[in-house]
Amino acid sequence: MAEPKKILIEHSIFLAVVTLCGFLIENTYYLQILTFIGINTILALGLNMLMGYAGQVSLGHAAFYGIGAYTTAILSTTFGLSPWIALLCAVGLALLIAFVVGLPTLKLSGYYLGMGTLGFGMIVNIIFREWSSLTGGSSGFVGIPMLQIGSIFFEAGRSYFFLVWAAVFIAVVLCRRILSSRMGRALRSIHDGESASMAVGVNTHFLKLQIFMFSAALGAVAGFLYAHFVMFISPESFGFMVSVKMVTMVVIGGMASVWGAILGASLLTLLPEVLHSFQEYEMIIFGLILMLVMIFMPQGLTRGLLDIYEHSYKKAGVKKF
């Protein structure tokens, strides 16, 4: 990975931007959108580890997002536990389910892996919808309590913005630590050639399972933050289209790049907000943008825009001489 100094600079810029945004923006609507971007970034970061680095597609990742949200909702509302204990339970449950599901599923690859994770995601979503005595069914789960540390309440607004982006920062640091470790190198080797990395002694199946569990845990954390932010959850927020949206965030932002995940999450959160003014044409435009980006910049926007920049730079250079 890059030298520690560069990482330090990048992290300080990141923190500075977040702090500035948090203190300068007064409009609660903007803060709310930035909070959503933060939650989606955590989702995208987790999936990015799985897709971008380990090269494994998951079309059912919204299941873990939902498991996080529903676990904390049920434990903190129905059973009256502290949300922070519920967070631990949510992450624990997500890890456990990821382990059980990942064990057989990650032996598949390509389209088969995509279909397997898709099936898993659909089943979890149907459970959310049908187990109505526990989850509130399709009408949703109401009355999730606010988060609180001591006397500080995290309301929708500035304090929640800082809470979410602090979590994003921790997630970014965690991902980078993992990537620069032995495990990160082994992961990238799976992406480049699974048989080759097996041949040099990487336990690929176990490694894939570990990273699947890690991304599931991040998904659960995002679900926890989402549930206590919106205070109302329903199965639609964790359906197939959400899984697809998560994959899209990773791919559009640019796979195998931590900052790409932030870009992808921001774009996919902002786009529907911007497109609201088009009302009925929202879906058409969203679909078109997805297709166009993939047709013209299959490497994602980060890489695609860089390429365009470098290309025009070269052209300008040629003209000079």
Place this chain on the structure above:
Amino acid sequence: MQEIIQYLFSGITTGSIYAVIAVGLSMLYSSTELINFSHGEFVMLGAMGILTLWVNAALPLPLAFLLTVVAVSCVGMIFERLAIKTVKKPQPITLVIITVGASIFLRGVAMIIWGKDPFSVPSFSSYESIEIAGAALVPQSLFIVFAAFILAGAIHLFFKQTLTGKAMVACAVNKKAAWLSGIPSESMGVLAFIISTGTGAAAGIFIAPITMGSYDMGTMLGLKGFCAAMIGGLGSLWGAFAGGILLGVLESLGAGLISSGLKDAIAFILLLLILYICPGGLFSAKVAKRF
């Protein structure tokens, strides 16, 4: 007993529709190695087409059927030319997202043209239902099952008997070799898309009188079509067909005997079981490469 027969009848009817959807997906996969996530939307377009041409414009049923299938195949062809062909470095994940984008796009278009309200299409035949062992069998079901078999049989004959069909099989087996022996592999890809979306439209026409239709009916149907194709074995025509019937029957039995809320889960539970136990599908002779 009577109930079970009734469930079987309705299961085979919906199953044959899943079968047609699965055949279209499976065929496209075997000739282009592409999984079309917007396939369900073409099914929806088929249902919308029959609503417009038969119910609203009052054209005769066969003509409306033909026009709908042709129109939807044209949409499929345009989609292939504009969105799939233009991809520079086709990788599975890129193509998956493009087809997902297309499905959102088509759903948006359908919402604007046909509105958000669900609609229903009257049944195709006005004959009385037949009673077999106490269970009612609607003639329309017979018609649908029959048509599904004819459709699958026609595709089978096309692949086995015609030169174009054989050329498509050659492309599926080895694209480069087929190209070297003079088969225009690119136009075979377009043809595969046309046939696949055409069968999707036919499935949409069959399902229109059975369930309520709406602009967002396609996603679930498309996903169930996948499950059926996977159960039978991706790339095998009759395997996908049998997978569809099996899925329909199990779904109907499960919904009737266990719980109707579980209906949608059955397809995906089956899918996972198949993937874990025999990822090549139940009816596939070949040993599946898991890529």
